[in-house]
Amino acid sequence: MAAVATPTVFSGSRNEYRVCPVTTLKVDVAAERLIIWNAVTAIVALTLGGTYALLIGLTRWPDVHLLSAPWFYRLLTAHGMNMLVFWMVFFEAAGLYFGACILLNARLVGVKLAWVAYALMLVGAVMVNYIILAGEADVMFSAYPPLEASPLFYIGYILFAVGAILVCCIFIATILVAKKEGRYQGSMPLAVYGLLTAAIIALFTLGSGAVALIPTLLWRLGVIAGIDPGFYRVTFWGFGHSAQQVNLSAMIAIWYSLGTLTVGSKPVNEKLSRTAFVLYILFINLGSMHHLLVDPGLESVTKFFNTSYAMYLAVLGSLIHAYSIPAAIETAMREKGYNKGLFGWLLNAPWKEPGFSSLMLSLFIFGFIGGPTGVVLGAGQLNLLAHNTWRITGHFHATVVGGTTLAFMGFTYYVIPLVFRRPLFAKALVRWQPWVYGAGMILLSVSMTLAGTFGAPRRHWDVTFTNAIIPVQLPSLMNLMLTFAGIGTLLAVTGGIMYVVVCVGSLFMPKREARSLNPLEA
C-alpha cells in the first residue's frame, strides 16, 4: 500500500488493446478472446444442462413420467454437474477476466496460463459428461462414497477444479499487477470487489473439493482401502455449498454492475457494500454445515455456530445488499426526475430493457424466495423436517437458477454488443426472455418447496412407490405440486431456449462496434 502508484500505462507490455467507443474502457484483446471462449463454453454447458432439465422435469411430472429409472438418475447427475459446476464456473471465469482486465483498464497476467486453465476445464467437463452418459457414474452431483463411479469421473472433476483454481489465481495476480502498474487509482470498483470476494471464496471451495475428491479417486484406483463417508461429507460440502456462495458473490457483483449499466446507479455507501462483501469472505463458507445438520457425530454447538454463519453475519451481508442495490437504483431514478410518490421510480424504470428486468426479477426471486427459504432451512430443528426433501431443491433453484442464472443471462445482453461486438439477434425475444424464464423459475421453485413440505423426496424417480415391497402413499396434494413443477419446468425451459436462440443467433450477426449502452439499441 505504501508504494507510490506511477502511471506507466502501456509501457513494457506486449498486450494489444482496443478502446470501447461506448464506455471508453480500454480492452485487453487477449483477455477479450478468453472472455468470449469461456462465455460460449458456458452457454454450451447451459444448453446441455437445460436439455437434461426438460427430460428430468417431465419425468417427475407424475402424468408424464418420461424417462426410465436409470436414465432419470443418469441425466439428473449430468444436469447437476453441467448447471451447478460447468455453466456457472465457465461464465464466472469470463466474468473474472472481464472484471480484472476491462473494468480495471489492466492487462491480463499469464495469458498462456489462462488458456491452459481453459483447456483443463474443457477437458474435465467433456470427460465428466461423457462418463456420465456412458452410464459409469450414476452417483449424482454429490457422488457420496461408497457409491462408486468410474475413476475417470473423479479425474474429470479434479481437472476441472485445477483449471478453476488457475483462473482464480490469474484473476488475483492481474488485479495485484494492475495496482502496482497504476492501471487504476485508489480502490478497485465495487463490482471488481465483489468478483474478488467470489475468487477468494472459490479458492477455499476448490481446496476443500480437492481434499474430498483426491482421496476418493485414490480409493477408486485401489491405492487406499476406503474413505470415511463422514469425512467426505464435511469436505465435499465445503466445496459443494461454497461453490454456490461463489455464484452468489458473482451474482451480486453483476447486480451492482447491471444497476450502473441500466439506470446509472451509484452505490449509496461504498463502505456499507464493501463491509457486506467482507462479511461474505469471513463467514459465508461456514454455511456448508447446512448439509450436515442431520448427520451423525457432529456436536450441536458445531452445527449451530456454523449454520448460523457465526451469528448470521453473512445473512447480515445479504440483507445489506438487499437494501443497498434497490436504494442505489431508487436514488439514481429520483435524480433523473422520477420523484413521484413512494414508487414512481419503480413504475417508470426501464422494464422493457432485458438487463434491468433480469436484475429486478433476479433480486426478487433471490430476495423473497431463495434467501428466506435458506434461512428457514438453515435452522437446525427445522432442517429435520426438510433434509433431502424437494424443499431443498426448491430453495436452490430459487437461488442459483432464479437468482444467479437469471442475473448472468441479463449480463450476457450487455456482453454480446460490448465484448462480442455484435448486435443482439431477435430483439423482440430478448425483451420477453427474462420474464418467461423468471415466471417459470418462480412456479418451479415454489412448487418444489411445497411438494417437499408434503414429503416429496429429492432425487427420486417414482414417488408413487409402485414396485416397492411395502407400499407407501404420499398425500395427493403433493401430486398436484409435482404437476405445477412440471409446468414450471416447461415455462423455464422455454425461457432458456429463448436465451440460447438469442445468444447463438447473435454469434452469426455481422460484427460491428456497439452504438449505445442499451443492448436493444446497440
Added chain:
Amino acid sequence: MEKKHNGWEAPGTMVLVFLLFFWIAFLYFGNWVTLSQAWGMR
C-alpha cells in the same frame, strides 16, 4: 444526494426491505409452528 423525498433518500426501498423483513419473520415463525406436530426427539 441533493434531491430527497420528505427527507428520505430512498423511501420506496425502505418500504420494500421492511416488507422483506416481515416476510422472513413470517416464514421463520410460521415454520416453527409446524414443529409441534412432530415426534419428540432429543
Added chain:
Amino acid sequence: MAIYSPERGWWKPLGREEKLWVSVAAVWCVFMFFMLFGWAYLGPQNLPGGQQAKRTTPAQYKVLADAFVAKYKIGEEGATKVPVVEPKAEKEIYLTAQKWQWTPILILESGKMYNLHISSLDVQHGFSVQPININLQILPGYDFIVEFTPTTKGEYSLICNEFCSIGHHLMTGRITVK
C-alpha cells in the same frame, strides 16, 4: 458507479436510513442466533447431538441388528419376507438400511421413549418418516442413535430420500405406533 473506482476516501459514516436498516437486520440476526439455542429448550423436537453416534462397521452392526430382530420378531410381510418386530419392554431398537429396504418393520408403543439405532450396511441412505416428514442422513460405519418418543398413533411410512443407486425409489419401510 459500481463499475468505476470510487472516490479516494470512501470510508464514510452510514446515512440515517442505512443505519436504521442495518440495526434492524443486525438485531434480527442476533435474535435468530440465540433462538437456535432457545428452541432447543422451548421446541418439542431437536437434532440428535454429537454423542448420539458411535463408530461401527457394517459387519458389527449387522450382528447387533440381526440379534434384535431374532429376539422380538412376530411375523413377516411382503414378497421378500421383511421381518415385523415388536420390541416389548426394550429401549434399544435397531433399524437397518440396505439397498433397497428398511429392515425390520417396527411396532412401537405411543408415549414410550426409545433409542433408535440406525445404520447402513452399504451406501448412504436417507431416513424419512412420512407423513410427519422427519429426515436423517444415514451413513455406513456410523451407528446413529436417535432418542425419541412417538407421540401420535398410526402407521408411518419410511422412505429413502438419499440417492442409493438405481433402485433407490423402491426402498421403503414402516413404523407402526400403537
Added chain:
Amino acid sequence: MAEESKSNQQEEQVTLGQKLFDNVWVLLAAGLLTPTVLYIVWSLFNIANIK
C-alpha cells in the same frame, strides 16, 4: 515530484479500515483461514472424536 508527494499525502489520509478492506492479502488470508478453522477443522475434530 510534487504530484507524487500529493498522492503520498492522500495515502496518509485513508483510514485503517479502508486500507484493510483494500488489501487483497488480508482478505485472502481471512477468507481461507476462518472457514478452514471453524468449519473444516472443527467438524473433522468432532467426527474424529466419535467413539
